[in-house]
Amino acid sequence: MNNGIMRSVLQDNHETLINQYEASLADVWALQSTLNDEVLSHVAQELALSDADHTWAKEWISDTATIFRFLRYHKFIRSFALEAIHTTLVWRLNALRLSTLPSALFHCLPPPICDPLGRPLVFLHLSELLTCEQTMMDGFLISLERLRIHMRSLNDKYANHEIILQCVFVVDLEGLSIQSFNLKILTWFMKEVVPRYPGMFAAVFLLNYSWTYAMTWSIVKCLLPNSAVARVFFPSREELLQYCSPSALPSNYGGALSPLHLVEDPLNSDDQTSASSVFIPPRSSLNPFFGYPSVASLSRPHVVKQGRRRKRDLLLTLSVLWWRRWGARVIILFFLIAVSLTRKRVRGVNRWMLGVPLSSGNTLQ
Template identity: 40%
Template sequence: MDTHLLLQQNCDRLLAQYEANMKAVIGLQSTLIEDVLPSVADELALDSEQINWAKRWLEDTQTIFQLLRRDNFTRSFAIQSIRKNLHWRLKKLWPPEPDIPLARVHFLPLNVRDPLGRPIIVIQALGFEDASETYRSLLIHTMEQFRLRLKALNDASDLVVLQYIVIFDVKELSVQTLSVDLVSWVLRDLIPRFPGMLAAVNSSWTHSGMWNIAKRVLPASAVSRVFFSSPKELMSYFAPSSLPKDYGGYLPPLNSLDCLPPASPQPSPKSYMMSASPSPIYLSPTSLLNPFFGYPVSSSQGSPSLHHGRRRKRDLIRTLAILFWLRWRRPITTCLWLAALVFTGRMWNWLLYSPSRSALLRSWSISSAM
C-alpha cells in the first residue's frame, strides 16, 4: 500500500477514535485525579509538590487518551496501567530536570508540518554499544521532553495535535555501534510509557542487516509504523518547504534551524478541535465508563454525577437483578423448560394410566351428551 495512503488512513482512524472517546477520557481523568492520585499519594507519602507534578501529567488529555487507547478503551485496565505508569514516572522522572540539550534531535519550526498537519522531528541516530543506565535515563528524559513540547503546542492553541512524525537519519549508524539490548528496551519498555506519540518513522536505512536485527525485537504495531524511504520517496511525501536542505528541501540546514526563534503554530486541516460544551450524556449502571457502578449516572462537562443525587438501594437491587439474569438466564430458562416438560409428561401419564381415568372420561362423556 502507498505510504501516504497508509498514513492518511491511520491519521483518520486516530482522529475518529479521539472524537468518539473524548467524554470517556474526560471522565477517566476525573477519576484519576480525584481517586487514584490521592491513593498513590498516601501509598508513597508524596508531598504537595510531587502531587501537583503528578496531577499536571494526569491533566494531559492527549496522553491519557493514548493510554486509554492502548488498553482498547477498557476503563478498568487503563486505570490499572496508568497507576503503574504513575509509580514509574515518580521513580524515573522525579524530581523534574531542566530541558537537556539534544544535539542529535531537531524540532522543525512549529509552522512546518507534514501533509497531515503533524509537527516534524529529525533524529540523527548515534550508535550506543551498550545499554547502560546512563543511556536509558537520557532516552527517558528525551521522550518526556517530546511529551511536554507536544502538550505546550496543544495548550497554546484550540487545535489538537496528537502525534509527531519522525525522520530518522541513520547514515552514521552501523551494526557494530548498535546495542540490540538497548533497542529492545526502548521498544518494549520505554515506548509503551509514551504510546502513540510518534506517528511514523521515515528512515533512509539502507543497511538490511540492521533492519533484520531490529525486526526481531520490534512488535508488529511498531513495524507497521516504520517506512524506509529513498531521498526521492521522502520528497514525494513531504513538501520541499517542509524539509531542510540536508534532505533536499527548501528550509535552512539543520544546524541553522536550531538557531532560529520558534515560529507560531498555524492551523492544520487535519487537526481536530473538540467542542467546548459537550451535551450531557447518561451512563448505564452497568457501563464500564460508570465510576459509580450499579447506579445510574449523568455526565456533563466531563464531570460524572449520580443521576438521582444519591445512591438509592432500589437502583443497586435492580442492577444486581439485571446482572444475575444476564449471568444465569440460560441455565434458568433451561431448567424452566425441563420442569415444564416433566410436568406435562406426568400429567399425560396420570391421564393414561390412573385408576380414576375411566371415571374422568365417563364424566366428560356425560357432560358432552347433555
C-alpha cells in the same frame, strides 16, 4: 513502498486515530476524573508528595492526549488503562522527575513546520546514541518527555485546530555501523519506553538506509509487533521531499530550511516550563550526589545542589548497592540450599519406603 501508497497509509491511520479520539473523549474525561479524585490522592499519601511533585503529577494526568493514548494502547479497556497509568505515574515520580533537564538527542522543528497532516517532525541521528547505555537511556527519556510537553503546549495554544496526538520521527542512519547495533537497547525500548509513552509515533522514516542494514532489519522486525512494523518506512530523499515538501525540511535533507543544527528546537527552549529548578531522584545516573536527592537549575543545568542528607536515604542506597553487587549470588546460594535440602529429603523418603532403618541424623520430620 512508493510515495503515493505511503501517504495513503498515513492518511488512513490518521483519520482512524482522530475518529477514535472523538468517539472515546467522554471515556477519557471520566478516566481523568478518577485519576484526579482517587488515584492521585492515594499516590500522594503513599509517596508523601511535595506540593511541586503533586503539581507535576497533576499536569501529566490532565494531558488529555496522553490519557487517550494509554486507553487506546490497552484496547479501550478502562481497568487495564487505569492500572497502567497508576504504575506509570509512580514510575514517573520515582525515576523520571527529570523532564525539564535539557537533552539534545531529539531535534524537533518549530511550529508551524509540520508534516502534511499537522504533526511535528522530529529528527534523530542514530549514531548520537552510541554513548554509555545508561546515559543514552536517560537522555532518550528526557527528550521524549519534553516532546510530550511540547505536543501538549501545541494543543493548548492551537485549541481550535485538530488535536495533535502523534509526531513523525525522521531517523538518520548515517554513520551507524552494523556492529554498533545493540539488541539490549531495542529490548529496553519495547519493554520500558513504549508502555510508558504509548502511541506517540505516527511514523518512523529511516533515512540513509542501505542493503547492509537489510539483515539487521529482518531481525528487528521479528521482535516488533505488526502495528509498529507498519509505521516504519524507508523513503529515499526524493520521496521524503514529496511527502513533506521542501519548506518543511532542513537543507541537509534536501529542503529549503537552514541546516538542522541551525533550526530552532522547541524541545530545548527554556520557555517550555516555568519552573526554575527540577528535582533529580537520588539514584539517577544524572545525580552527582548519588544516594541523596538533588536539585538542578534550569538556567544552568550543570549546576546541581544537594538536598537534605537523611539517614534513610543512605541506608536505602547502601541496600540497593549491596543488592546490585551480591543479589545474584544470594539468589544462587538460596537456590543451592533449597536443592540440597530437597535432595536430602528425597533420599530419606526413598530409604523409608525401602524399609531401611533411618539413623537419628536422617529421621524424617
